[in-house]
Amino acid sequence: MSASAAGATHPTYGNWRRPRRAGLGPLGLVGTVVVFGGLVLTLLISLISLVAALAALVPLGLMLLPLMVRTQDGRNLYQLVAVRVGWIRRKAKGAHVYASGPLSRRPGGRFRPPGLLGKVRMAEGHDAYGRPFGVLHHPDRNLYTIVLGCEPDGGSLVDPDQVDVWVASWGDWLARLSHEPQLKGATVVVETAPDPGTRLALEVLPQISDDAPAVARAVMEEVVQSYPAASSEMHTYIALTYGIPDGRKRGTQEIVTDLAIRIPGLLNGLVGAGGGSASPLSAEQIAEVTRVAYDPAVAPDVLTARASAGGTGLEWEDAGPMAAVESVGAYHHDSGVSRTWMLTLAPRGTVSSSVLRNMLEPAPGIRRKRVALLYRPIDPATSARIVEADRRAAQFMATSGRGMIQARAASEMRAAEQTASEEASGAGLVEFSLMVTATVDSADQLPDATAILRNLQASARVSMRPADRMQAAAFTCTLPLGILPWEHVLLPRELQEAL
Structure with missing residues (x-):
């Protein structure tokens, strides 16, 4: 991300690039x-028979045609x-349907999270300040979150100068992630939902005196009932996923101890970037x-348990x-129906620091909304190779084209x-993507939620598409649980990039 020198009071940001x-x-x-x-091969065959060479070109062209249409x-x-x-294979096997609990076929009779979270295990440790933190272990990829x-x-x-400092x-915090060992x-998940009023009621109603006048009591009770209708709750989570060096065997407790040492430094960086009060x-x-993500109707009960008893005692299982x-375009789960969109094109040109504000704010008519920014930090050595290769490719295109093509290449x-200049001066290279999940009460409300999200995408200057035929996996990726899409693919990432 680079700041424009167009004006000192209103800097702009941009220069997002896909590696060629x-x-x-x-x-x-x-x-x-x-x-x-x-x-x-065709030239060699033509030495024997011209007809056979022409026949070999036909399957070659049919095989290459799908690679040219993108x-x-x-x-x-x-x-x-x-x-x-x-999708057809999952539906034929019945893998698109999930049932848990004592009456299901799942072993143990508990309500384990489905899909990519089915084998995840939970551990817990304490950081240097004695604060407890959970660690999610993904055994399939041997990752810890x-x-x-x-x-x-x-x-x-807030003054614009302060916003610029936060940005x-x-x-800088993202750039330092590339130096985090094995990250x-x-x-980054920003979740918004209408305020159920539970916290306000628990805070106000017990404070009303028994001897209070009837008018004062009625006013306070009306405030408790009407105020939540115009307010909302917003939560921000950051999930960091670490791996283990190849060839090394480390126990879970050793990993937890290592992560406990890193947490204070990570939190300090978030506070300096405008993260406010941060904790694991x-x-x-x-x-x-x-x-709450899988069953939005229990959100008031969870808030009540937190306020009255200090916690719910809920376990990961x-x-x-x-x-x-x-289904093809939705994911039905307990009391909610969700649809997830994925980024296809980042904003072209330059944008201001508030470009995503409307998308991050609560949206009327949507029960819960999660905006997830996924980052893949690239180590400095790989960053230098990518930047230099991209620079050489751009120079070749600029010197070989003509007219409009040459202008765009320039x-x-x-x-x-x-x-390349920013990377050489110490800036980090980070690959990123954006995913948005909207949860409503019934499938009939999905068209309205889709229209709202399209308007928000337009205001944010991003292009997104629904994650059709993979809604369950996309829903999981927008949860702050460390599911990284590029770590859960059949083909190696290098081969996918070569395609």
Whole structure:
């Protein structure tokens, strides 16, 4: 992210770039290798028979055609077909339906979270200040996740200079993540929901004196009933997921101790970036967040238990839904129906620091909304290679094109040069994406929620698409539980980039 020098009072930010794909045009590296290999093979066959050589070109062209047709976010036809085939297979096996509890076939009779969270285990430790924090262990990928909660100060009635300092501090905090040993990714989740009024009632009603006048009592009771209708609650969570070096065997307790040492430094960076009061989430709090996401109707009960008893006593094994059904465009779970959108195109040009404000604020007509920013920090050595390769590719395009193509390539070259200069001066390189989940009470409310989200996307200058045929996995990715999409794929990430 780079600040523009257009004005000192209203700086702008931008220069988000996708690394250029290796290969010829839209073919990618694999397609380019297939093209040259096929041409060599065709030439060899033509020495024997011209007809056979022409016949070999037909399947080669049919195989390369899907690689040349791509969507706005860079997916080719093979990837689109793979999503549909995966959905058909899951539906044929009944994997799109989930049931838990004592009357289900699940062993243990408890309400474990479904899908990608089905095998996750919970551990707990204490940091240097004695605060408890939960650690989610993903055994399939041998990853460990901690969750930090914070109360951001917000931008209302704040001087622009202070906002600029917060943005710079946030960029510095993200850059430092690339130096975190074995950090695989980070997820920032901003969750908003209408205020049920539970906390206000528990705070005000017990304070009313028995000898209070009837008018005063009626006024206070009316405030408790009417005020929550115009207010909302907002929570911000940051999930950090760590891996283990290859070839090393470390126990869970050793991992927990290592993470406990890192937490104070991470929290200090968040406070400096405008995160407000920040602290790690305990295992019980993580379970409560998960339980409310799958069953929004229990949110008032959870708040009541926290205020009256100091906690719910909820365990991770009981944080999942009783039943969940995935469809093509929605995810039905207990008392809610959710739809998730994924980023396809970041804002082009420059934007202000408040570009996502409307998307992050509560939206009328939506029961709960989660905006998740997913970050994949890149280590300095890899960053230098990516930036230099992108710079060389931009220079080649700028010197080989003509007319409008050359003008656009020249703009790309300037952006690549700026990125290379910032990386050389110590800035971090981070890959990011955006996902939004809207939860409503019934499927009939989904069209209205979809219209609201489209308007919010337009105000944020981002392009998004529904996560059709993978709504359950996308819903899980927007929870602050450390599910990183690039860590849960069948093909290696390097091979996917080559496609």
